Amino acid sequence: MKKLLIAVLLAGTALAGQAVGQELQDRANALFDPLPESMPGAENDTPAEVALGQKLYFEKKLSVNGTQSCNSCHRLDNNLGGDDGNPVSPGAVKGKFGGRNAPTTINAGFHLAQFWDGRAADLEEQATGPILNPVEMGMPSGDKVVARLKDDADYRRAFDEVFGEAVSMENIARAIAAYERTLISEDRFDDYLNGDTAALNQQEKRGLKTFMDAGCAGCHNGALLGGNSYQKMGVVQAYENTEDKGRMEVTGKESDKYVFKVPSLRNVALTAPYFHDGAVATLEEAVRRMGSLQLGRQLGDDQVADITAFLGALSNKDSRDLAQR
Amino acid sequence: MKKLLIAVLLAGTALAGQAVGQELQDRANALFDPLPESMPGAENDTPAEVALGQKLYFEKKLSVNGTQSCNSCHRLDNNLGGDDGNPVSPGAVKGKFGGRNAPTTINAGFHLAQFWDGRAADLEEQATGPILNPVEMGMPSGDKVVARLKDDADYRRAFDEVFGEAVSMENIARAIAAYERTLISEDRFDDYLNGDTAALNQQEKRGLKTFMDAGCAGCHNGALLGGNSYQKMGVVQAYENTEDKGRMEVTGKESDKYVFKVPSLRNVALTAPYFHDGAVATLEEAVRRMGSLQLGRQLGDDQVADITAFLGALSNKDSRDLAQR
Numbered sequence: 001m002k003k004l005l006i007a008v009l010l011a012g013t014a015l016a017g018q019a020v021g022q023e024l025q026d027r028a029n030a031l032f033d034p035l036p037e038s039m040p041g042a043e044n045d046t047p048a049e050v051a052l053g054q055k056l057y058f059e060k061k062l063s064v065n066g067t068q069s070c071n072s073c074h075r076l077d078n079n080l081g082g083d084d085g086n087p088v089s090p091g092a093v094k095g096k097f098g099g100r101n102a103p104t105t106i107n108a109g110f111h112l113a114q115f116w117d118g119r120a121a122d123l124e125e126q127a128t129g130p131i132l133n134p135v136e137m138g139m140p141s142g143d144k145v146v147a148r149l150k151d152d153a154d155y156r157r158a159f160d161e162v163f164g165e166a167v168s169m170e171n172i173a174r175a176i177a178a179y180e181r182t183l184i185s186e187d188r189f190d191d192y193l194n195g196d197t198a199a200l201n202q203q204e205k206r207g208l209k210t211f212m213d214a215g216c217a218g219c220h221n222g223a224l225l226g227g228n229s230y231q232k233m234g235v236v237q238a239y240e241n242t243e244d245k246g247r248m249e250v251t252g253k254e255s256d257k258y259v260f261k262v263p264s265l266r267n268v269a270l271t272a273p274y275f276h277d278g279a280v281a282t283l284e285e286a287v288r289r290m291g292s293l294q295l296g297r298q299l300g301d302d303q304v305a306d307i308t309a310f311l312g313a314l315s316n317k318d319s320r321d322l323a324q325r
Numbered sequence: 326m327k328k329l330l331i332a333v334l335l336a337g338t339a340l341a342g343q344a345v346g347q348e349l350q351d352r353a354n355a356l357f358d359p360l361p362e363s364m365p366g367a368e369n370d371t372p373a374e375v376a377l378g379q380k381l382y383f384e385k386k387l388s389v390n391g392t393q394s395c396n397s398c399h400r401l402d403n404n405l406g407g408d409d410g411n412p413v414s415p416g417a418v419k420g421k422f423g424g425r426n427a428p429t430t431i432n433a434g435f436h437l438a439q440f441w442d443g444r445a446a447d448l449e450e451q452a453t454g455p456i457l458n459p460v461e462m463g464m465p466s467g468d469k470v471v472a473r474l475k476d477d478a479d480y481r482r483a484f485d486e487v488f489g490e491a492v493s494m495e496n497i498a499r500a501i502a503a504y505e506r507t508l509i510s511e512d513r514f515d516d517y518l519n520g521d522t523a524a525l526n527q528q529e530k531r532g533l534k535t536f537m538d539a540g541c542a543g544c545h546n547g548a549l550l551g552g553n554s555y556q557k558m559g560v561v562q563a564y565e566n567t568e569d570k571g572r573m574e575v576t577g578k579e580s581d582k583y584v585f586k587v588p589s590l591r592n593v594a595l596t597a598p599y600f601h602d603g604a605v606a607t608l609e610e611a612v613r614r615m616g617s618l619q620l621g622r623q624l625g626d627d628q629v630a631d632i633t634a635f636l637g638a639l640s641n642k643d644s645r646d647l648a649q650r
Binding site for chain 2: 033
């Protein structure tokens with residue numbers, strides 16, 4: 001009799017646990033979406049265009065002194081999350097550095113716009129920016145970039161085959177963008193959203209719940225957990241770096257001062273350091289500071305640890321796959 | 326000596342108070358902007374176009390049975406905040422009601438898009454929606470609207486004078502939009518942002534601080550304290566009305582389920598009841614529920630009272646002025 005009672009109680013506890021689990025999953029599914037299997041625009045990309053884009057992505061001729069490719073700052077070959085691990089990245093010319101933390105190119109085409117300040121509408125518009133940026137790849141002009149590739153018979157032939165036209169900045173951008181549209185990560189959080197409740201461990205589930213309870217999902221929501229809106233850096237507390245005016249530099253509007261694109265949290269555990277200026281070294285510290293800067297919350301150590309654990313479930317299962325596709 | 330000491334201490338306290346006051350004002354100026362003096366597009370509006378638009382705004386011929394004008398739901402003549410005080414508004418045809426709480430037309434042209442779900446890009450696109458909506462003004466077609474106004478010699482002459490062309494749905498929309506671009510409110514919060522520290526009383530200042538500390542300004546920021554972004558209704562806690570799918574009905578995207586335009590808080594104390602479905606009767610309750618639904622905060626009674634007091638400072642100083650301009 002006693003055994004039966006215990007069995008009934010245990011079964012009841014298990015059922016209650018299941019109900020709580022279902023509630024958490026329902027809440028998560030209301031706020032987040034699995035990453036789509038293909039990126040907007042990819043339906044028009046051909047395998048040949050993607051292959052050319054991949055070659056260009058790793059092409060150091062695209063920098064003034066032949067030292068840098070797209071992959072130098074947005075690395076796909078090191079099992080990081082598609083960036084270089086630097087606060088700001090060294091440019092091709094010695095001693096010059098980019099002004100902001102290099103964002104990952106993985107999943108980039110899902111964002112509402114490109115760059116931290118959203119100044120490029122899409123991947124095509126973004127792709128040639130760093131090539132011509134004097135503190136990044138430092139090429140003096142589009143004509144010079146085109147001339148370099150035209151000097152190479154392989155490129156002349158490839159552009160002719162893929163686009164039926166000569167090398168131009170426009171089709172360089174198109175090819176790189178086509179390649180970048182294949183860079184979609186796969187992680188355990190999507191397995192969880194798709195119904196595999198065992199895909200997250202207990203701490204990650206607690207972290208997910210805290211992430212939602214604390215209001216983080218107010219900005220970090222949707223398929224990217226971010227990337228779909230702009231927000232002021234320092235909603236509740238002012239952020240200490242007041243040099244970078246953010247989106248105000250694009251729009252000229254005072255109301256866009258310190259406003260940046262909300263970064264996606266996919267692969268965030270792989271892309272330290274953090275924030276637009278790369279000023280924060282660890283994910284724990286980034287979580288803690290976001291709590292106070294954006295939400296006015298002093299998150300406890302356990303909460304920070306749980307959220308950080310949850311964010312780890314957003315890491316691509318094997319980012320080397322992306323470079324080798 | 327004792328007197329001097331007290332005087333010094335008092336002066337010190339006053340200075341500290343000033344410093345705290347300055348800090349609050351600086352924080353507010355970083356998050357909010359005074360309403361601009363004119364609306365985007367107003368530079369192309371002529372006084373004659375505005376006058377025609379004003380006449381049309383109050384024109385009951387624009388509804389199927391001659392009972393309703395724009396002003397029936399978006400009232401500018403009753404010293405409310407530019408709405409009708411109903412949860413949802415009765416349509417021209419008896420027994421029919423709009424599906425969502427009528428938003429104010431005051432400051433509407435500053436919003437990033439029109440309607441709760443942003444389905445119209447601008448005032449022109451919005452203006453003819455309710456006229457042809459079967460549960461609102463209920464006109465059966467644009468041709469019928471145009472024919473009615475053409476029956477009136479005054480309108481025939483006015484459209485000819487203003488636009489140099491006959492009445493059309495397009496120029497009806499242009500005129501109404503031109504009038505609506507004059508509907509800009511003036512309130513004490515803008516006086517405060519512009520440097521008049523005495524424009525808010527102590528409770529309103531505490532409310533402003535709590536509003537910023539609690540994270541309300543994450544969505545309700547800029548010149549409108551809202552109106553510049555979309556947000557899910559129920560970020561932290563699910564909202565009980567699950568009938569209205571919000572912006573998903575416009576975009577078809579699952580990720581836009583329960584997403585609405587963040588409403589502006591200008592004139593909010595004048596526009597009860599609240600939320601897209603008008604389900605909440607008082608501003609206090611709206612503040613309390615926003616705290617839990619969007620931020621996961623249980624605001625205390627004093628905090629709710631202070632925030633509500635602050636929101637009162639966003640009321641137009643004299644909304645009757647707007648109808649009589």
